[in-house]
Amino acid sequence: MAAATLRGVLWQRTAARLWAARAAVAAPSGARGASEMSKDLMPGPYPRTPEERAAAAKKYNMRVEDYEPYPDDGFGYGDYPKLPNKSFHERDPWYPWDQPDMRHNWGEPMHWDFDMYIRNRVDTSPTPVPWHTMRKHFLIFLSTMLIMFGLGEIFPAYRPVGPKQYPFNDLYLERGGDPNKEPPVVMHYEI
Amino acid sequence: MGAHLARRYLGDAETEPDPLQMPTFPAELGLPDRRPRAMVATARQLAEGQVPLEQRDFCAHHLLRLLRCHRDAFPVPWQCRDLRHAWDACQHHDYVMRMKEFERERRLLQRQKRLRRREEAAAAATAQ
Numbered sequence: 001m002a003a004a005t006l007r008g009v010l011w012q013r014t015a016a017r018l019w020a021a022r023a024a025v026a027a028p029s030g031a032r033g034a035s036e037m038s039k040d041l042m043p044g045p046y047p048r049t050p051e052e053r054a055a056a057a058k059k060y061n062m063r064v065e066d067y068e069p070y071p072d073d074g075f076g077y078g079d080y081p082k083l084p085n086k087s088f089h090e091r092d093p094w095y096p097w098d099q100p101d102m103r104h105n106w107g108e109p110m111h112w113d114f115d116m117y118i119r120n121r122v123d124t125s126p127t128p129v130p131w132h133t134m135r136k137h138f139l140i141f142l143s144t145m146l147i148m149f150g151l152g153e154i155f156p157a158y159r160p161v162g163p164k165q166y167p168f169n170d171l172y173l174e175r176g177g178d179p180n181k182e183p184p185v186v187m188h189y190e191i
Numbered sequence: 192m193g194a195h196l197a198r199r200y201l202g203d204a205e206t207e208p209d210p211l212q213m214p215t216f217p218a219e220l221g222l223p224d225r226r227p228r229a230m231v232a233t234a235r236q237l238a239e240g241q242v243p244l245e246q247r248d249f250c251a252h253h254l255l256r257l258l259r260c261h262r263d264a265f266p267v268p269w270q271c272r273d274l275r276h277a278w279d280a281c282q283h284h285d286y287v288m289r290m291k292e293f294e295r296e297r298r299l300l301q302r303q304k305r306l307r308r309r310e311e312a313a314a315a316a317t318a319q
Binding site for chain 1: 193195196200208210211213214218222225226227228230234237238244247248249285286288289290291292293294295296
């Protein structure tokens with residue numbers, strides 16, 4: 001029991017020394033790694049004055065005429081630019097992009113939803129046929145099919161033969177009829 | 192094949208039989224010595240043979256023999272040709288009987304219409 005207590009005390013002391021050594025070389029809280037951007041390169045609050053707009057446009061590598069932030073309606077976009085909602089499918093595939101798989105150049109401002117607009121995901125490229133023409137053709141086809149099916153239900157097609165004749169009162173017992181009741185008599189004749 | 196459909200839907204539906212409402216006339220009308228159809232296999236045999244309900248018709252005795260032959264001659268598939276032909280021939284005659292029933296119904300409807308027209312003409316003649 002004494003040995004166990006001694007070993008417990010020695011282990012606690014070692015742990016305390018390790019913990020102090022770790023704390024001595026740890027970075028203070030709130031510090032960032034050297035690979036991160038500086039504070040003036042990060043997004044900031046919504047720009048109010050023209051000077052703030054110019055500074056934000058320069059920060060995002062955009063012209064002041066092109067720079068348009070998201071409206072300040074409480075959704076937390078800050079001064080991030082509002083870029084057109086076009087996916088990477090619409091970009092020129094033959095242009096020598098810096099990142100050919102992303103069709104994106106270094107330093108180009110990225111869309112807020114860029115991870116949605118990559119070429120594996122949402123495609124906003126225009127359809128070969130106008131949308132309204134496609135919708136009209138689809139509705140014409142669908143309505144024609146439904147009308148024809150409906151007509152087929154109202155006016156069914158059949159062969160010019162009588163119904164098939166079954167024995168044992170139209171298989172009364174086989175079809176689940178009550179064996180205690182008298183079945184309705186069905187007689188079939190030769191013709 | 193579509194003539195009866197055209198007559199029913201676009202023409203005179205009065206003389207075209209509706210297969211869902213057949214038969215509408217008594218069986219002995221015009222055929223005084225009609226024999227009832229004979230069922231050879233019993234209901235118990237069909238139940239023990241586990242024949243599907245749609246196939247328990249008046250040709251089921253041929254089907255039972257055919258099924259027994261298939262079971263005994265497996266895996267040789269060409270041994271039961273005669274029994275298969277007997278069943279198919281019976282089904283064919285059954286279908287021809289259905290066609291005749293349809294035609295009988297149609298002619299009786301036409302006769303009914305003729306009789307009614309004659310009565311109306313007679314009633315109109317006496318009324319004048």
